[in-house]
Structure formats: C-alpha cells, structure tokens
Amino acid sequence: MKTFGSKTLPGMAAVLLLVSGAATVGPGAMAADDAAALHVVSVVADAERESGRGKKRQGPEFRPLYAFTGGIAFSPQLHTDIICSNAGRRGGKVKVVLTGQVQDVVGLAPAAERGAEGNESAGGISVFRGTAFVPPFATRIFGTDVSDFHFVNVDLGADGLILPLSGVIKSNRKDVVCTAHVVANQVLPTDASDLQLERIDG
Amino acid sequence: MTKMTTMTKIKGAALAACACAAIACAAPALAGPKLKQIYRFSGVAVGLPAGDLVDDGGFAGVDEADAERIVQLSCNNFGEAGAVLKVVFYDQNATPYVFDKYLEPDEAVAITTSQAPALPGPTVRVFRTGEIRAGLGIVLSNRTEIACSALVAAAAAGSLYQPRLERVN
Numbered sequence: 001m002k003t004f005g006s007k008t009l010p011g012m013a014a015v016l017l018l019v020s021g022a023a024t025v026g027p028g029a030m031a032a033d034d035a036a037a038l039h040v041v042s043v044v045a046d047a048e049r050e051s052g053r054g055k056k057r058q059g060p061e062f063r064p065l066y067a068f069t070g071g072i073a074f075s076p077q078l079h080t081d082i083i084c085s086n087a088g089r090r091g092g093k094v095k096v097v098l099t100g101q102v103q104d105v106v107g108l109a110p111a112a113e114r115g116a117e118g119n120e121s122a123g124g125i126s127v128f129r130g131t132a133f134v135p136p137f138a139t140r141i142f143g144t145d146v147s148d149f150h151f152v153n154v155d156l157g158a159d160g161l162i163l164p165l166s167g168v169i170k171s172n173r174k175d176v177v178c179t180a181h182v183v184a185n186q187v188l189p190t191d192a193s194d195l196q197l198e199r200i201d202g
Numbered sequence: 203m204t205k206m207t208t209m210t211k212i213k214g215a216a217l218a219a220c221a222c223a224a225i226a227c228a229a230p231a232l233a234g235p236k237l238k239q240i241y242r243f244s245g246v247a248v249g250l251p252a253g254d255l256v257d258d259g260g261f262a263g264v265d266e267a268d269a270e271r272i273v274q275l276s277c278n279n280f281g282e283a284g285a286v287l288k289v290v291f292y293d294q295n296a297t298p299y300v301f302d303k304y305l306e307p308d309e310a311v312a313i314t315t316s317q318a319p320a321l322p323g324p325t326v327r328v329f330r331t332g333e334i335r336a337g338l339g340i341v342l343s344n345r346t347e348i349a350c351s352a353l354v355a356a357a358a359a360g361s362l363y364q365p366r367l368e369r370v371n
Contacts, residue, residue, distance in 0.1 A: 085244035085292070085338035137296035139244060139336040149251050151335045153294075177338070179245030181363040187251060187264045188359045197366055 060172040062095055066197040071165035072182055073100065073144035073158035080158075080165060080182050080195070081150065082142040086134040088175025095170040096142045096154070098128040100162035126162065130154040134176065147185040174201060235286045235344035238371055245365035246291050246337035247271045247354050248315045268358035273365075275313045275339065279305035281347030288342040289313060291331055296338075299331040305348070339365070346371055 071080035084094045102124055132140040132154050143152030145159055158165070169178050180195040250269055279285045289301040303311055313329045341350055354362045 083245045083336050085242075085336075087239075087242040087338060087340060135296055137292045137298070137338055139246075139292070139294045139338050141336045151251070153336075177242050177244045177366075177368050179243065179363070179365045181245075183363075187269050188356060189251075189362065192359075192362045194363050194366075199368070 060092075062093070062170040062172050063174075063201055064168050064170050065174070065176055065199065065201050066169040066178055067167070067200050068169075068180055068195050068197045069164060069166035070182075070195055071098070071100075071144070071167065071180065073160065073162040073165060075145045075159040075161075076147075076185050078182055078184055079143055079145040079147055079150075080180065081144075081152070082167070082169060082178060082180045083139060084132075084134060084142070084169065084171075084176055084178040085139040086136055086173060086176055088173055089136050090173065090175075091133060091135045092171050092173030092176055093131055093133050094140065094142075094176055094178075095129065095131045096156065096167060097170070098144065098156055098158060098165055098167040100126055100128070100158060100165035102126055103161040103163050126158070128156040128158045130156045145185075149185050149187055149189075150183060169197070237286065237288055237342040237344055238346075239340055240343050240346060240348055240369065240371055241339075241341040241350050241367045242370060243339045243352060243365040243367045244336075245354060245363065246273050246293075246334050246339045247362075248273060248291075248331050248337070249333035249335075265358075269356055271354055271356050271362065273315045273334075273339070274353045274355060275341070275350060276310065276352075277305070277313075277341065277348055277350040278310040279307055279345065279348055281345050282307050283345060285343050285345035285348055287311070287348065289329070290340045290342070291315070291329070291334065292338040292340075293332065293334040294336050297332070299329070301327070301329045303327065 072078055073080060080098075082096050084096075086092050086094075128144070130142050132142070134140050140153045141151060142154045142156055143150070144156050144162070144165070146152050146155045167180075169176075178197055180197055181192050182195065183189045183192040248271060250266060251271070273291070275289060277287060277289075279287075284307060285305045287303045287305050289303075291299045291301075293299075301313055303313070305311060311327060313327050315329045315331050315334075339352065341348070350367060352365045352367055354365060356362055
C-alpha cells in the first residue's frame with residue numbers, strides 16, 4: 001500500500017470498524033495494538049489483492065460491504081447465519097470471511113492458554129471463507145455449520161466452539177444486502193439473536 | 203458445454219427479467235405513480251424451517267403450526283399526502299410476491315405473511331406467499347415519508363430475529 005488511493009479507502013474504512021473487535025480476536029500472545037495492526041495489514045492486503053492488480057480483471061472487484069463481530073459457532077448447539085440477497089438487476093458474487101478463535105470447550109477459554117493437548121486447532125485464530133454467486137433478487141445463506149434444522153447454502157466449516165466470531169462480507173455488487181444472526185439448532189430456535197452489521201461501503 | 207452455458211444464461215436472464223418485471227411492470231396498474239425503492243432487506247423467511255430433519259419427520263413432538271415462520275412488515279406514512287406502497291418479497295430463487303397498499307396520511311399498516319387463518323385486526327393485512335427459505339424484501343413508494351420495520355417470528359418462539367432494513371433513498 002503505497003498510496004491512499006480510492007482502491008484502498010474501502011479497506012481502510014473496514015479497518016476502522018474492525019479495530020474494536022480486533023483486540024478481542026487477536027492472538028493471545030500479542031498486545032492489543034499488535035492485534036489491531038494485524039487486521040490493518042490483512043484487510044488492506046485483501047482489498048489490494050482482490051482489486052486485481054497484476055492479473056486479468058473479471059468484472060467489478062470485490063469490496064467490503066459489511067463488518068460485524070459477536071457471532072459464535074458452537075456445534076451442534078448454535079451457529080451463525082449470514083443471509084445475503086442481491087437487490088440489483090445483475091448477478092453478483094458474495095464472499096464471507098469469518099475470523100474466530102477456537103476455544104477449549106471445558107473451560108470456555110482459549111485452549112492454548114490452558115495448555116491443552118491433543119487439539120491442534122484449539123487456541124488458534126482460524127479463518128473461514130465461503131463464496132456464492134447470487135442471481136438478481138435471489139438470496140443465499142452462509143452458515144457456520146450445516147444444521148439439521150436450518151437451511152444453509154454455503155457451509156463455512158466453522159465447527160466446534162469458536163468465539164468470538166467476527167467477519168467481513170464482501171461483494172462485487174453494491175446492491176447486495178445482508179442480515180446476520182446467531183440461531184440455535186432446534187426446530188423452534190427460541191434464543192436466536194441478531195448481529196449488528198455495519199455497512200462500510202458508504 | 204457451451205450449449206449448456208448458453209441455456210443457463212438464457213434461463214438466468216429470463217428469471218431476472220421476471221423478477222424485474224415484478225417491480226417495473228406492476229407500477230402502471232397503480233394509476234401510474236412513479237415508485238422508488240425506499241427499503242430493502244435480506245432475511246425473509248416464510249414457512250417451516252427447511253433442514254434435513256423436516257423430510258425425516260423431525261417435527262415429532264412439535265406442532266408444525268408453532269414452528270411456522272412468518273414475516274411481519276410494519277409501515278407508517280408520516281407524510282401529509284397519501285402514498286402508494288408496494289412490497290415485493292422474493293424467495294431464494296427470485297420468485298416475486300407482490301403486495302400493494304394505499305396509505306392515507308398518518309396511516310400505518312402491518313403486513314403479515316401467513317398460511318394460517320387471517321389474524322384479526324383492521325390494520326393487519328395478510329400477505330400470502332409460498333414457502334420462502336431465505337428471501338429478499340423490497341419496499342417501494344412514491345413518497346419518501348414512509349418508515350418501516352420488519353420482524354421474523356414463529357408462533358411458539360415469538361420474535362426470531364429482525365432483518366436489517368436498509369434505507370435506499
């Protein structure tokens with residue numbers, strides 16, 4: 001990132017909104033400032049990489065549309081659904097990137113801090129990605145887990161206990177609108193809760 | 203392969219044209235007011251939860267009527283002039299369901315999707331749709347002084363979640 005050109009501005013906006021959550025999802029060994037810096041680098045780098053610099057462009061580039069934090073994946077009890085619709089007259093792609101920390105179920109604490117053994121993924125920062133093409137006026141659901149009770153188009157593969165879960169929703173179309181919530185894997189999910197999505201593309 | 207791709211494109215274009223027509227072509231039937239999008243939101247869900255267990259008798263012990271999800275959309279006209287309101291719900295495959303209503307000044311309406319008997323009440327309008335596993339909602343009007351909110355609920359659970367309504371204009 002050599003300049004603050006228009007291509008990097010959406011990424012910077014995403015960073016500003018992610019900073020508060022970044023401190024909580026950053027690696028335990030890092031200071032809060034370092035964790036924020038980590039997100040600055042990764043989000044901006046993502047935006048630059050996806051802008052197509054140095055490779056052939058294929059339609060509009062991906063831009064961050066929403067950021068959120070507070071989700072949870074707790075298979076098989078809870079999962080997070082991100083529902084995105086395309087309100088425009090041209091089809092578009094939606095990409096969901098979730099970042100979360102794998103927890104040790106026993107103490108609800110990062111397993112690395114508890115010295116847990118035998119679970120290589122526990123305690124680490126994991127990234128889960130999924131992409132779907134959304135035709136005009138159609139809708140797709142991205143879920144952290146394929147539930148027996150709820151319909152999911154794209155399984156993001158976040159099983160186990162992953163908490164907190166923050167995410168960025170990107171698309172190559174501005175007409176994409178999304179809603180997200182945490183829902184129990186029950187026929188009657190009485191403890192569903194909304195996630196606050198921050199629109200970051202202006 | 204090429205033929206298949208072409209057919210897919212033609213099918214997609216036809217579906218898009220149909221979906222667009224739900225917005226663009228229905229307007230003349232309302233005596234010609236020019237309608238603009240004022241809200242759009244994702245997360246519309248109507249009918250039973252559609253997971254694997256639905257086909258395997260997963261509702262054993264649960265009354266399906268209690269699990270039925272509905273969407274309630276409430277809109278109020280805060281303006282001093284009457285407003286034409288058009289609500290279009292799309293299912294996951296972009297099949298549209300259109301609801302029209304004329305709102306007097308200071309009039310509110312609660313539009314409820316339901317396959318159950320109509321809920322009583324002078325301002326509640328039952329909006330019958332097919333099953334929507336996950337859908338899009340668009341609110342159009344010829345006036346901008348309209349405010350709306352939406353809720354997805356099930357009889358036994360009450361409120362499930364509130365879709366995020368995005369103001370367009």
